[in-house]
Amino acid sequence: MPEAPAPPSGGFLRLFRAAPFRLTLLSLALFAFAGAIFMAYVYMAAAGEARRRTDAEIRREADSLVAVYNRAGPAALNPVLVTRMAGERRFVYLFLAPDGARITGSLAQSPVENFTGAPTWTRFSLSGPGVAGRPQSIPARGLQLRLSGGETLFVGADASDDRDFIVTIVRGLWGAGTLLVVLGIAVGLQASRSFTRAMTGLTDVVTAVRNGNLAARAPVRGAGDELDQLAEGLNDMLDRLDRSMAAHRHAGDAIAHDLRSPLTRLKARLDTALLDAEAGRGDARQALGQALDDTDGLLRTFSAVLAISRLQAAGEAPNAVRFDPAAMVRDMTELYGPLCEDIGLEIASDVSAGLAVRGNPAFLAQALANLVDNAVKYTPAGGAVRVRLRRMASGEIEISVTDTGPGVPTADRDRVIQRFVRLENSRNLPGVGLGLSLVAAVAEAHGGRFELGDGPGHFDGSGPGLRAAVVLPSAP
Amino acid sequence: MKILIVEDDQPAAEVMARGLLDAGHTSTLCPDGLAGLEAARRGSFDVMIVDRMMPCLDGVGLVETLRREGDETPVLFLSALGEIDDRVAGLRAGADDYLVKPYAFAELIARVEALSRRRETGSVLTYLRVGDLEMDLIGRKVQRASREIDLQPREFQLLEFLMRHAGQAVTRTMLLEKVWEYHFDPQTNVIDVHISRLRTKIDKGFEHPMLETIRGAGYRLDA
Numbered sequence: 279m280p281e282a283p284a285p286p287s288g289g290f291l292r293l294f295r296a297a298p299f300r301l302t303l304l305s306l307a308l309f310a311f312a313g314a315i316f317m318a319y320v321y322m323a324a325a326g327e328a329r330r331r332t333d334a335e336i337r338r339e340a341d342s343l344v345a346v347y348n349r350a351g352p353a354a355l356n357p358v359l360v361t362r363m364a365g366e367r368r369f370v371y372l373f374l375a376p377d378g379a380r381i382t383g384s385l386a387q388s389p390v391e392n393f394t395g396a397p398t399w400t401r402f403s404l405s406g407p408g409v410a411g412r413p414q415s416i417p418a419r420g421l422q423l424r425l426s427g428g429e430t431l432f433v434g435a436d437a438s439d440d441r442d443f444i445v446t447i448v449r450g451l452w453g454a455g456t457l458l459v460v461l462g463i464a465v466g467l468q469a470s471r472s473f474t475r476a477m478t479g480l481t482d483v484v485t486a487v488r489n490g491n492l493a494a495r496a497p498v499r500g501a502g503d504e505l506d507q508l509a510e511g512l513n514d515m516l517d518r519l520d521r522s523m524a525a526h527r528h529a530g531d532a533i534a535h536d537l538r539s540p541l542t543r544l545k546a547r548l549d550t551a552l553l554d555a556e557a558g559r560g561d562a563r564q565a566l567g568q569a570l571d572d573t574d575g576l577l578r579t580f581s582a583v584l585a586i587s588r589l590q591a592a593g594e595a596p597n598a599v600r601f602d603p604a605a606m607v608r609d610m611t612e613l614y615g616p617l618c619e620d621i622g623l624e625i626a627s628d629v630s631a632g633l634a635v636r637g638n639p640a641f642l643a644q645a646l647a648n649l650v651d652n653a654v655k656y657t658p659a660g661g662a663v664r665v666r667l668r669r670m671a672s673g674e675i676e677i678s679v680t681d682t683g684p685g686v687p688t689a690d691r692d693r694v695i696q697r698f699v700r701l702e703n704s705r706n707l708p709g710v711g712l713g714l715s716l717v718a719a720v721a722e723a724h725g726g727r728f729e730l731g732d733g734p735g736h737f738d739g740s741g742p743g744l745r746a747a748v749v750l751p752s753a754p
Numbered sequence: 755m756k757i758l759i760v761e762d763d764q765p766a767a768e769v770m771a772r773g774l775l776d777a778g779h780t781s782t783l784c785p786d787g788l789a790g791l792e793a794a795r796r797g798s799f800d801v802m803i804v805d806r807m808m809p810c811l812d813g814v815g816l817v818e819t820l821r822r823e824g825d826e827t828p829v830l831f832l833s834a835l836g837e838i839d840d841r842v843a844g845l846r847a848g849a850d851d852y853l854v855k856p857y858a859f860a861e862l863i864a865r866v867e868a869l870s871r872r873r874e875t876g877s878v879l880t881y882l883r884v885g886d887l888e889m890d891l892i893g894r895k896v897q898r899a900s901r902e903i904d905l906q907p908r909e910f911q912l913l914e915f916l917m918r919h920a921g922q923a924v925t926r927t928m929l930l931e932k933v934w935e936y937h938f939d940p941q942t943n944v945i946d947v948h949i950s951r952l953r954t955k956i957d958k959g960f961e962h963p964m965l966e967t968i969r970g971a972g973y974r975l976d977a
Binding site: 577581640647 | 854857938940969
């Protein structure tokens with residue numbers, strides 16, 4: 279596996295350009311927007327709650343003072359105020375006479391301007407001792423009331439605890455937001471880095487193949503995700519392409535090899551015929567006739583080799599249709615009937631009805647004809663050939679030809695399917711040894727297989743016979 | 755018979771023309787599809803031989819165009835790399851027959867002559883007669899010299915095809931294609947046996963044999 283070359287542009291820049299990083303940024307922005315709304319809501323809820331709490335305390339304090347006033351009059355309220363001012367730091371007070379003169383209080387003047395007499399809430403500042411003795415402005419709230427005798431009472435309270443509370447909340451929210459953004463960017467970078475690495479693997483393979491290196495394969499990380507599926511798909515595609523190209527190369531070589539010897543033979547025959555004709559010996563017409571026969575054989579070999587290579591390279595049957603092979607099986611049996619009768623063989627078909635396969639009828643007919651041909655050729659007179667179409671227990675469709683001939687020894691079965699292999703005892707029979715290879719190629723191109731098995735066994739001095747079957751998937 | 759050969763392989767076309775001339779047919783050669791189309795539009799031919807792969811306009815395009823223009827001249831399609839899909843494409847375009855290169859010359863002549871005959875007998879026949887051999891296509895009966903001959907259904911079809919092409923050579927591949935309707939090369943003498951059975955039935959007991967074997971080509975039924 280060649281090492282992936284460095285990406286053409288800066289690696290880090292590439293990370294930011296990667297699709298997952300952009301997606302992360304987008305979702306992060308959406309998330310931050312939602313977070314901001316949420317934080318604003320929390321802030322407002324918390325701040326409102328703190329103010330309500332302070333206001334309630336102020337209201338309670340004012341109510342108790344009003345109660346004292348109503349019960350005992352202004353003269354009683356004054357000492358209460360004085361006591362409370364001395365004792366508690368939380369509240370500030372201001373008690374004004376009906377004419378506006380200050381009776382008592384911890385404030386110089388009321389922060390309420392344009393007082394109409396109705397209870398009025400206000401927000402103001404207190405100055406108090408800050409850090410290192412420096413005076414500090416403290417937020418405060420207050421309520422001003424008109425008492426029944428015309429006097430004015432103001433009660434205020436330090437609201438800095440509220441502010442502290444709000445500040446804590448805001449700080450917490452900021453912290454959470456920052457953490458969110460940082461984590462989001464980190465996750466985005468990580469995701470885009472692994473994505474980019476995987477994509478680089480794929481694009482490198484595409485580049486390598488484009489440059490002619492068909493051996494390049496994409497790394498599969500084992501995560502089983504879409505990228506792995508894409509890598510596996512790409513690798514599978516390249517494997518098929520590679521096989522197909524190899525098959526084509528192989529076909530070219532095979533055709534050249536297969537045709538060389540018959541062509542050489544033909545040339546020798548013609549040479550001899552020419553010499554004979556020049557010398558006035560022999561019959562030139564007979565030699566030409568024989569040469570013509572040789573050419574026919576050559577053409578037959580040529581088309582068989584071509585058909586096998588095509589099927590192997592294509593890996594599938596061209597122009598496949600769904601059809602019932604029953605008629606084809608009967609036709610082939612009928613086609614060979616007279617020939618079998620002439621040479622003393624019994625031929626019969628055994629056809630199950632209502633089956634369907636998907637394939638090219640012409641190729642399948644040719645394959646079946648080759649099988650019957652083979653059986654007829656190798657079965658001695660007095661024997662039988664049976665052509666059968668049935669559904670197997672596995673659900674597959676079997677088209678088989680069984681004979682009572684000598685059969686093929688188990689050890690040789692794989693070999694006879696190879697091209698041009700002919701067993702020792704068949705040398706004197708016509709044929710080029712391509713028949714079964716073509717059958718195997720047809721079966722494989724149809725997603726099926728070619729099986730060679732035992733025939734019916736020994737009887738009457740013959741056997742054990744051969745069962746040659748094309749097994750195809752049943753068409754739905 | 756006048757034949758138009760549309761073939762970009764010049765030597766092959768010339769050999770073809772010479773062979774056809776020996777068989778008594780004159781031919782016109784066109785090196786590409788466009789020239790072929792013009793020639794076909796100008797002259798009237800009995801049969802056209804059209805190569806599949808050609809410059810300018812390929813065979814399929816040529817035949818499709820002619821058929822669209824209403825030209826029904828029989829077309830024999832030639833293809834160098836013959837395969838089933840090519841055959842289907844050619845026949846779908848409107849060709850009448852199909853031959854794969856390299857072919858035996860006898861096969862080409864036989865198919866060309868079969869095509870020309872087909873046009874002459876365009877109407878539906880109910881009765882065939884070759885010499886003293888008669889075939890009733892409706893009653894499915896065959897007689898020779900008024901003697902009834904009993905034929906199997908397939909033998910009847912075989913004889914019908916031979917009678918329709920009486921006087922012409924027909925090849926084994928043609929018989930398998932037209933009578934059995936299977937397109938492959940019959941490996942052994944499987945067709946020969948069918949013919950010899952038929953021959954026994956129609957020629958036995960008659961002085962003059964009608965069904966003869968032609969070496970390197972096939973068979974011919976003649977009066």
